[in-house]
Amino acid sequence: MKFTLPSIVSGKVIERKNNILKYNTGVGELELSMPEINHDDVAKIKKQSDIHELPTSEIISFYTKVGKLWNKKSYDLRKDALKLTEKVTGYSSAMIEHSYDGISTMLSKEYIKTTLDSEIGNRKFLDEWVRVKDISIHAQPRGKVLHIMAGNAPPLSAVSILRGSLTKNVNTVKTASSDPVTAIYLVKSFRDVDKDHPITKTTSVVYWKHDSSAGDSLIRLSNAICVWGGADAVESIRKKSTYGTELVEFGPRRSMQLIGKEAFRDSKTLKNVTDKAAHDIVLFDQEACHSPQLAFVEGDTKKFCEALAKSLDAEGKRLPKGFVHREKHAAISHERLIAKFYGEKVYESKGTEWTLIITDNIKRIIRHPLGRMLYVFGVKNLKVALQHIDHSIQTVAVYPDERINELRDEITLMGADRVTYIGKMGYFAPGAPHEGFYPLSRLVRWVKSK
Amino acid sequence: MAWACDEMLKLSDPSKLSINEIRKWKLKGFKEAFDFHYQNCPQYTNYCKLHNVKPSDIKEYEDIGKIQPVPSDVFRDSDKLILSVPDKDVVSVLTTSSTTSKKPVKFAMDKVTFDRMLKVNAKSWEAGHELKIGSLFFLGPKPEESDTGLVKGGYLTFKYMGFRNEDIYFGVRDGKVDCEWMFDKIKNAKKPIHMYGPPFVYMAFVDYLEKNGQKLKLDKDSRLITTGGWKTVKGEVTKEEFRVKVSKYIGVDQKNIRDGYGSTDILTMLPECEYHHKHVPPWFHVSVRDPENVNEEVSEGEQGLNVLMSNYIQSYPAFTMPGDIGIAVERNCECGRNGQIVEIKGRAHGAGARGCAIRLEEFMDIVTKGKS
Numbered sequence: 001m002k003f004t005l006p007s008i009v010s011g012k013v014i015e016r017k018n019n020i021l022k023y024n025t026g027v028g029e030l031e032l033s034m035p036e037i038n039h040d041d042v043a044k045i046k047k048q049s050d051i052h053e054l055p056t057s058e059i060i061s062f063y064t065k066v067g068k069l070w071n072k073k074s075y076d077l078r079k080d081a082l083k084l085t086e087k088v089t090g091y092s093s094a095m096i097e098h099s100y101d102g103i104s105t106m107l108s109k110e111y112i113k114t115t116l117d118s119e120i121g122n123r124k125f126l127d128e129w130v131r132v133k134d135i136s137i138h139a140q141p142r143g144k145v146l147h148i149m150a151g152n153a154p155p156l157s158a159v160s161i162l163r164g165s166l167t168k169n170v171n172t173v174k175t176a177s178s179d180p181v182t183a184i185y186l187v188k189s190f191r192d193v194d195k196d197h198p199i200t201k202t203t204s205v206v207y208w209k210h211d212s213s214a215g216d217s218l219i220r221l222s223n224a225i226c227v228w229g230g231a232d233a234v235e236s237i238r239k240k241s242t243y244g245t246e247l248v249e250f251g252p253r254r255s256m257q258l259i260g261k262e263a264f265r266d267s268k269t270l271k272n273v274t275d276k277a278a279h280d281i282v283l284f285d286q287e288a289c290h291s292p293q294l295a296f297v298e299g300d301t302k303k304f305c306e307a308l309a310k311s312l313d314a315e316g317k318r319l320p321k322g323f324v325h326r327e328k329h330a331a332i333s334h335e336r337l338i339a340k341f342y343g344e345k346v347y348e349s350k351g352t353e354w355t356l357i358i359t360d361n362i363k364r365i366i367r368h369p370l371g372r373m374l375y376v377f378g379v380k381n382l383k384v385a386l387q388h389i390d391h392s393i394q395t396v397a398v399y400p401d402e403r404i405n406e407l408r409d410e411i412t413l414m415g416a417d418r419v420t421y422i423g424k425m426g427y428f429a430p431g432a433p434h435e436g437f438y439p440l441s442r443l444v445r446w447v448k449s450k
Numbered sequence: 451m452a453w454a455c456d457e458m459l460k461l462s463d464p465s466k467l468s469i470n471e472i473r474k475w476k477l478k479g480f481k482e483a484f485d486f487h488y489q490n491c492p493q494y495t496n497y498c499k500l501h502n503v504k505p506s507d508i509k510e511y512e513d514i515g516k517i518q519p520v521p522s523d524v525f526r527d528s529d530k531l532i533l534s535v536p537d538k539d540v541v542s543v544l545t546t547s548s549t550t551s552k553k554p555v556k557f558a559m560d561k562v563t564f565d566r567m568l569k570v571n572a573k574s575w576e577a578g579h580e581l582k583i584g585s586l587f588f589l590g591p592k593p594e595e596s597d598t599g600l601v602k603g604g605y606l607t608f609k610y611m612g613f614r615n616e617d618i619y620f621g622v623r624d625g626k627v628d629c630e631w632m633f634d635k636i637k638n639a640k641k642p643i644h645m646y647g648p649p650f651v652y653m654a655f656v657d658y659l660e661k662n663g664q665k666l667k668l669d670k671d672s673r674l675i676t677t678g679g680w681k682t683v684k685g686e687v688t689k690e691e692f693r694v695k696v697s698k699y700i701g702v703d704q705k706n707i708r709d710g711y712g713s714t715d716i717l718t719m720l721p722e723c724e725y726h727h728k729h730v731p732p733w734f735h736v737s738v739r740d741p742e743n744v745n746e747e748v749s750e751g752e753q754g755l756n757v758l759m760s761n762y763i764q765s766y767p768a769f770t771m772p773g774d775i776g777i778a779v780e781r782n783c784e785c786g787r788n789g790q791i792v793e794i795k796g797r798a799h800g801a802g803a804r805g806c807a808i809r810l811e812e813f814m815d816i817v818t819k820g821k822s
Contacts, residue, residue, distance in 0.1 A: 326775065330741035330755050330798030334773060337744060338521045341497045351742055363527065 005034040011201035026323035037206040065193040067107025081185035092322040099154040111430045118431025119440035139444035141168040143223035150229030151178025152287040167443040172204040253289035253394030261298040262400045276423025278311035283426040286370040290395045294375040296385035301378040312354040331369035389414035454479040455733045455762035463577040465787040472789040473511040479761030487767035491534040494767040515747040519757040522772040526555040535560045544599045563765040571607040578721025585617040585639040589647020599714030629658035642671035648678030659699040667701035677712035715770040716760040723785040730790035735759040736778045773798045
């Protein structure tokens with residue numbers, strides 16, 4: 001199978017075929033041709049105008065229109081993106097549809113306004129000088145923002161682009177080889193809203209392989225860089241960016257669930273809890289930083305796992321696993337065998353769809369293979385689990401909701417950034433801090449005048 | 451008590467037996483070994499019971515693939531050594547290299563296993579690599595500085611074969627590859643001169659020769675043996691590119707540049723013949739399992755998870771799964787050796803997170819790097 005993807009440089013579609021990416025789709029190899037960024041592209045990005053004069057209301061209106069397009073499953077670009085994203089990411093079409101639904105939710109007027117109100121406060125700060133006591137304050141854009149994307153969660157490019165535009169920056173997205181599709185199609189859809197709109201004409205989506213001199217130039221000329229993904233990606237950008245560049249880092253992190261004894265009140269309650277827990281595990285096949293890798297259960301772990309196994313089967317039908325690489329199958333099988341050697345209780349699907357391992361050895365999670373596997377620990381009190389929270393933990397989901405208040409102080413003091421409900425680990429409330437900070441605030445310069 | 455492997459060791463080159471004869475030896479050897487570990491390693495017994503596998507299930511050659519594999523990481527994570535012999539019988543422990551977040555894998559030997567290891571490996575080097583006594587350049591540190599199978603296991607074997615202490619050189623000195631020192635020593639070393647070590651150290655030596663406008667010319671009996679990963683400081687190098695470059699600068703025919711499948715799991719290195727095929731001598735077996743269901747073997751020639759099995763090791767259940775992806779075929783090789791030939795295709799553990807999810811192992815690496 002052969003496909004071609006363009007890049008987009010300052011709103012213009014570029015169709016050079018000088019870069020071939022190869023994917024194992026499980027039913028043969030897919031070759032994806034797409035342009036490698038060059039110095040001419042970088043020069044165009046460098047010269048392009050800014051969107052500082054664009055009123056915030058206009059930006060909101062623009063993205064709301066984009067969101068309405070993506071809200072329709074029949075929208076041509078969404079359909080095309082879905083087909084190709086399924087092949088390159090290995091996610092099932094149901095998983096991608098679910099994440100594209102998330103894009104349209106994020107690009108709704110209500111979501112955007114709540115985000116601005118929470119993160120910036122008074123929206124006027126973005127449009128004009130606002131008198132605060134004796135001084136005037138304005139949130140000026142950083143300028144050019146580069147978004148280095150990870151390929152694990154398709155909606156993230158929409159999140160990052162939106163943040164860049166709301167703060168009136170000019171966006172360039174560097175797509176990930178593991179999902180170069182979604183960002184390209186999303187930005188292509190800007191032309192369906194208004195091909196002459198300043199956001200359409202200034203947004204770029206590009207790709208480069210490691211050690212590209214044009215890519216390095218782009219990194220150097222960016223005023224802010226949002227980098228998503230693994231430690232290697234973050235470390236590489238830290239080294240290549242220049243002094244004064246605002247580095248906004250998202251990841252890498254891991255997450256956990258805390259299940260209180262209240263979950264065992266009756267079978268209906270337990271099913272309700274495990275259905276939600278299963279959704280958290282299944283979402284993006286555990287490849288996201290909000291995905292739980294371990295759970296602490298204040299009660300009968302076997303009873304919990306038996307219920308969770310049923311919920312995972314059911315959730316797996318709604319959001320099935322897509323294509324799984326041989327190496328991933330192997331890593332999961334490997335961890336299952338280790339558990340069995342140690343005499344730990346293993347609950348497993350027939351294939352490698354999901355795995356639950358009951359253990360009392362916290363070191364067992366060290367090689368977590370992801371792919372819908374959860375290590376389950378029994379505890380007498382959820383407070384015992386808090387010692388296992390460190391700065392690598394992003395999200396802690398707690399059941400019941402009422403116990404969040406009891407635990408949240410200690411959870412966050414131990415290093416976690418987010419405490420939420422079971423079933424909601426993959427859904428960030430609009431305007432909520434992300435990784436311990438407000439991203440919009442990091443993408444503006446707060447300036448003052450007398 | 452003598453095992454089938456002890457009888458096999460009396461043969462001059464068991465790899466040159468017919469495939470049928472090899473199968474008979476293997477069946478006898480693995481029935482014996484599996485039964486021993488099933489009876490003597492309680493953890494393994496329980497584990498086999500969980501999988502409904504028992505020694506009486508091994509009736510035919512194909513049944514060797516039913517022997518329950520143990521992931522190598524078990525030998526890493528366990529605080530106590532995993533043993534099929536009493537603790538007091540342990541005479542030596544070989545390890546694999548460790549990283550900041552990973553403990554080394556530990557394989558213990560009793561006296562019987564230790565002695566067999568020396569004999570088996572000497573046979574592999576002599577029959578497999580046609581290694582003649584001369585001098586040996588170890589591209590690693592001295593054995594007192596490393597317990598790894600590559601260094602310590604290799605050194606013990608060479609000594610057993612008859613290499614004299616004064617003819618064994620260690621190219622990694624004070625933690626660094628000392629190319630200048632090696633180049634100087636090679637000039638006057640006893641012939642034939644052999645080298646042994648990981649590809650990246652060879653590449654460092656070749657880079658040194660290239661940079662200094664030097665080329666060596668070793669004699670026709672010299673063997674350059676590689677073992678270990680193929681990642682170098684400059685990235686990946688293919689085996690073909692490696693052989694061309696090394697042959698050019700060290701002056702050894704490409705057919706004598708041999709890669710071994712070194713595996714501390716089974717205390718050996720599977721030797722490569724002059725046709726660059728990695729042979730599995732009859733005291734070993736490679737069972738290639740379906741990654742999705744590791745209790746099943748894949749069809750011959752298909753890629754899967756390697757289970758490395760030994761029928762000479764009695765100190766621990768040496769039916770291990772190190773996480774290598776490979777292929778095994780059974781055939782007669784052009785070199786005259788018969789039986790299984792394996793090809794290594796990569797590591798299963800390379801399947802890390804593709805996005806912002808992090809495993810604790812990676813996090814600990816980051817934390818450790820930050821503090822160092």
